[in-house]
Amino acid sequence: MVLYKSSFYTEEQLMKLFKSHDKNRDGQLSKDELIGVFKELGSRWPTIRASLAMMYADGNRDGFISLKEDLNKLVKYVLELGFTLR
Secondary structure, eight states: OOOOOOOBOOHHHHHHHHHHTOTTOSSEEOHHHHHHHHHHHTOSOHHHHHHHHHHHHOTTOSSSEETTTTHHHHHHHHHHHTOBOO
8 A cells, every 4th residue: 555645735835826826917816716726725615715715814805815915824824724735
């Protein structure tokens, strides 16, 4: 039997992943863009995860995650969830 060691995402990998999902290049992530990230991470409930992440990291409550102001907080939140590389 072969056992595979799971590797957790790093802060740098998550930063790059979130930035890559800014599809319209407006410097912020919408809820739909966040859903895409959580799908790629393998979340069972990407819509719920995106909603919770938005509540946690959206500093000015405008419904978007600013890549300048909110991204660090978002990445720390996702690191705590413990997603692993597939």
